[in-house]
Amino acid sequence: MGKKVLALFYSQSGQLEQIIDHFTLPFTQAGASVEKLHVYPVQPYPFPWTGKSFFSVMPDCVLQVPGQLQPFSFKESKYDLIILGYQPWFLSPSIPSNTILFDPVFRELAKNSPVITITGARNMWLSAMEKIKPVLKNMDAPLVGNIALVDRHHNFISFVTIFYWMFKAKKERFLNIFPIPGVSEQDILNTKAYGEAAIPYLEKGNWHGFQDEMVKQGAVPVKYALMFIESKARKIFKVWAGIISRRKKRDAWLVAFKYYLLIALFIAAPIILTVDAIFFKPFLSGRIRRQKQYYSGVN
Numbered sequence: 086m087g088k089k090v091l092a093l094f095y096s097q098s099g100q101l102e103q104i105i106d107h108f109t110l111p112f113t114q115a116g117a118s119v120e121k122l123h124v125y126p127v128q129p130y131p132f133p134w135t136g137k138s139f140f141s142v143m144p145d146c147v148l149q150v151p152g153q154l155q156p157f158s159f160k161e162s163k164y165d166l167i168i169l170g171y172q173p174w175f176l177s178p179s180i181p182s183n184t185i186l187f188d189p190v191f192r193e194l195a196k197n198s199p200v201i202t203i204t205g206a207r208n209m210w211l212s213a214m215e216k217i218k219p220v221l222k223n224m225d226a227p228l229v230g231n232i233a234l235v236d237r238h239h240n241f242i243s244f245v246t247i248f249y250w251m252f253k254a255k256k257e258r259f260l261n262i263f264p265i266p267g268v269s270e271q272d273i274l275n276t277k278a279y280g281e282a283a284i285p286y287l288e289k290g291n292w293h294g295f296q297d298e299m300v301k302q303g304a305v306p307v308k309y310a311l312m313f314i315e316s317k318a319r320k321i322f323k324v325w326a327g328i329i330s331r332r333k334k335r336d337a338w339l340v341a342f343k344y345y346l347l348i349a350l351f352i353a354a355p356i357i358l359t360v361d362a363i364f365f366k367p368f369l370s371g372r373i374r375r376q377k378q379y380y381s382g383v384n
Contacts, residue, residue, distance in 0.1 A: 086115050086116035086117045086287075086288060087116070087117075087118075088112075088116075088117040088118070088165040088166065088287050088288070089117070089118050089120070089161050089163070089164045089165050089166075090109065090112050090117050090118065090119045090120065090164060090165065090166045090167075090168065090287070091120050091122065091159065091161070091164040091166070091167045091168065091194075092105050092108075092109050092119065092120070092121045092122065092167075092168040092170065093122045093124065093167065093168070093169055093170065093185060093191070094121075094122075094123060094124070094168075094169070094170025094171070095123065095124050095125070095126075095170070095171075095172075095179065095181035095182060095185070096123060096170070096172075097130060097132050097172075098132060098250070098254075098256070098267075100205045100267055100268060100273075101170050101171075101172055101204070101205045102123060103273050104170065104203060104205050104234055104268070104273055104276050105121060105168065105170050105203070106121075107273055107274060107276040107277045107280070108168065108203060108232070108276045108277065108279055108280040109121065109168065109280060110277055110280060111277060111280035111281040111283070111284055112280060112283075112284070112287070115284050115287075115288075117165075117287065120159070120160050120161070120164075122157060122159070124154050124155070124157050124181060124184075124185060125154065125155045126152055126153065126154055126155070126180075126181055126184075127152075127153040127154065127155055128152075128153070130142070130180075130181075132251075132254055133251060133252050133253055133254035134251045134252055135252070136252070136343070137336075137339070139251065139252075140339045140340075140342060140343050141335070141339060142174060142175075142180060143174075143175045143322075143325070143326060143329070143339070143342065144325075144326040144327075144329045144330040144335070145180055145330070146174045146175050146177050146178075146179065146180050146183070146326075147175050147176070147177050147322050147323055147325075147326035148323075148326050148327070148330060149177065149178070149183045149187075149216060150180070150183070151180070151183050151184040151187045151188075152180045152181065152183075152184045153184070154181065154184050154185070154188070159190075159194060162194070163194070163198065164194070164198050165198075165199075165287060165290065166198070166199050166200075166201065166283075166287055167194075167195055167198050167199070167200045167201070167226070168200075168201050168202075168203060169182075169185070169200055169201070169202050169203070169217075170202075170203050170204065171185075171202060171203075171204050171213065171217065172204060172205060172206060173204065173206050173207075173209060173210050173212070173213035175322055175326075176209060176212040176213060176315060176318060176319045176322055177212065177213050177216055177322075178213045178216055178217055182217075186217065186220045186221075187220070192224040192226075195221070195224055195226035196224055196225045196226060197225055197226070197227070198226055198227075199226075199227050199229040199292050200221055200226050200227065200228050200229065200230075201228075201229060201230035201231070201232065201283070202214065202217060202228065202230070202231045202232070203231075203232040203233075203234075203276075204232070204233050204234065205234045205235075205267070205268045205273075206233060206234070206235050206236075206268075207235065207236050207243050207244070207247045207267075208235045208236055208240060208243055208308075208311055209311055209314070209315050210233045210235065211307070211311075211312060211315050211380050212315050212318075212319040214231060214233075214380075218383075227292075228383045229286075229292035229295055229296070229383065230283070230292065230295050230296050230299060230383060231296065231299070231305060231383050232276070232279055232299060232304045232305065233304070233305050233306065234268045234272050234273065234276065235268065235306055236266065236267055236268060236269075237269065237272075238264055240310070240311065240314075240350075241350075241351070242263060242264065243266070244350060245259065245263060246259055246263050246264060246265070246266035246267075247266050247267070249263070249266060250266040250267060278302065279299060279302065279304050282295070282298055282299070282302065283295060296381075296382055296383045300381045300382075305380075305381045307377045307380045307381055309366070309373055309377070310358055312376060312377070312380065313357075313358065313361060314354055314358070317357070318349070321349075325342050325345070329342065
């Protein structure tokens with residue numbers, strides 16, 4: 086094929102790296118040159134996390150303050166396709182992902198190069214993707230595809246299992262009752278099919294219709310309840326991040342945010358969703374359909 090592909094990502098637990106490996110396998114098999122570049126922060130984030138270390142990254146993450154990465158370089162000066170792997174933290178791209186996006190060398194490299202974004206998330210990825218879109222646009226990097234792999238279990242269940250995984254570093258059944266956290270192994274394996282679907286577009290150098298195909302294959306799940314929660318939470322997260330970022334002593338504010346998050350998820354969200362389901366959702370079917378179409382696309 087002779088095409089040059091760059092897959093650039095940060096992976097803390099290894100899940101996103103698995104996803105990238107399976108997605109790029111068809112490119113390698115088709116004869117493309119695939120460069121996989123795993124970046125690392127100068128100060129590694131702990132895994133497992135502690136509660137304090139996890140919540141401490143919230144303000145910079147939400148406000149998209151870049152961090153510092155260990156030196157990295159690219160083998161080529163131009164690529165036929167860039168695959169950008171990212172993970173959402175606090176409804177925003179993770180700090181390492183933000184750092185990649187604002188790296189001047191990467192921004193110059195990505196100019197006029199088609200970009201496919203791919204994530205492995207608990208379930209809420211829409212807001213993070215909405216922050217990535219304008220950054221890519223500002224660097225003249227056309228977004229041609231977006232793929233989101235998520236934990237398919239109920240929101241409350243995945244909340245419990247993801248924190249067990251994050252704070253214990255054990256991808257196993259919590260109490261031997263809850264399901265295994267994260268994106269399922271089968272969904273990770275199936276990512277290869279998305280890579281296979283991308284081959285004809287890469288060969289032609291024309292990506293028109295690729296995202297439509299991803300939507301048909303179920304590569305970009307958009308659930309109304311999660312879409313609704315995110316639309317409210319991202320505004321509130323920004324307010325919290327702004328307040329906390331201006332404080333010299335943040336610990337008490339971060340603890341307050343932690344308890345706000347728990348109350349919002351387990352008490353406020355069910356009430357708000359119930360009210361919405363009764364009084365608003367039945368009359369907004371057209372608007373909801375358009376919102377789902379928008380978030381499924383790349384515009």
